[in-house]
Amino acid sequence: MQTVARKSEKKPELREAILQAAQELFLEVGFEHFSMRRLARKVGYSPTTLYIYFRDKQDIIYSLCEGLFEQYLAELRQVAEGETDSLARLKKLFLLSIRFGCNHQDHYHVAFFSSAAIYGRPEEFLSRDSLARRSYFFIRQVVVDCIAAGVLRPADPELVTQALLTASHGIIAAHIFWKDFPLASPDVLGETLLHNLLEGFQA
């Protein structure tokens, strides 16, 4: 007997099939109506089977989000490479982030605004290496570069990053939740925010 048949490495095929179905269901019905029973029905197995391949609902959703973050991080890198001016690069990265968040509302919702906000749990963000974490460090590094290059005035890079990040985060949040509010488009709002905020940060 294999003493440690590491959880959920039994039959990768079905695990992958579940994730695939979960992704589709998630987009079909939205985060609100995504349930284990529905997923089971969709994938053609009984609900309990899901618990053989995943620890719980959160585990499934976490996997979905990590998958998306992979894509996000790739886009971040692409944008960063395509822009030589460090300040412009910083701005573009945040504009991308805002657009990305708004384009994947359900994922963003469940990742950062859910009751059990996936990336806010004590054991997650700093201790475990998640793609969300890597994205954060990636962006912070760009801020550090800007300060080092003298493009941004000397300041605590952590604080600058967080100010930019939370502000962008707020735009996405508003876009997701204030459906009826006649909010300016994410692009316009993001442009306004970043232009003026960065002006304040500039040397």
Next chain:
Amino acid sequence: MQTVARKSEKKPELREAILQAAQELFLEVGFEHFSMRRLARKVGYSPTTLYIYFRDKQDIIYSLCEGLFEQYLAELRQVAEGETDSLARLKKLFLLSIRFGCNHQDHYHVAFFSSAAIYGRPEEFLSRDSLARRSYFFIRQVVVDCIAAGVLRPADPELVTQALLTASHGIIAAHIFWKDFPLASPDVLGETLLHNLLEGFQA
């Protein structure tokens, strides 16, 4: 027979008692674990009784939030009156908002980040007069004043208000949901954000 015994004006005492208990329960167990059945148990009636005095769960929560917004609006006015310099006033209003949101996380959560985000439903924000709506208009007016006085450079006041608002909103969101993330304190973050953002907006 009274043809229209306007909904929920039957016995104000019990209605008030329910709201009182709801408020307590809300603070005790948090938004996540607030349920109608728990509330009923706490107040000493059967769950169905609640539906005599309130349309549904959302109705109760809405009432709770409006109660808190009343307090918020009062504080807004107080701060506005206490500061003559219009730019400083604007800044103080947002710092107050951030602090207020962080101090009443569950209310803020349910009001602006809940699945059925109370103030984001089509029939709510713009059509019905809510205290949230009044708060928004109140702040926007201060922005308008700043632009009129030439303290802020000429710009679409709606856009400026929304940029400030969503950014502040993001700080609160981060504070509520990213429990494990080593985030700067709301005050520091708010100060940083507003100082630099307003610098960008200035004439």
Next chain:
DNA sequence: CATGAAGGTTAACACCGTTAAGTGGCCTCG
């Protein structure tokens, strides 16, 4: 052929929001 594990199921627990139907007491009117 028996053993045992792999892979999946049924049934159940403890919740949830909400509603239809029913019950007991009190007030009013004939």
Next chain:
DNA sequence: CGAGGCCACTTAACGGTGTTAACCTTCATG
């Protein structure tokens, strides 16, 4: 005084949720 009716509230139920314990098959191996 008695009957009707309404008021305030309850019981029982519907259809849903995440999750777990216990139970079946099927199949390969000693």
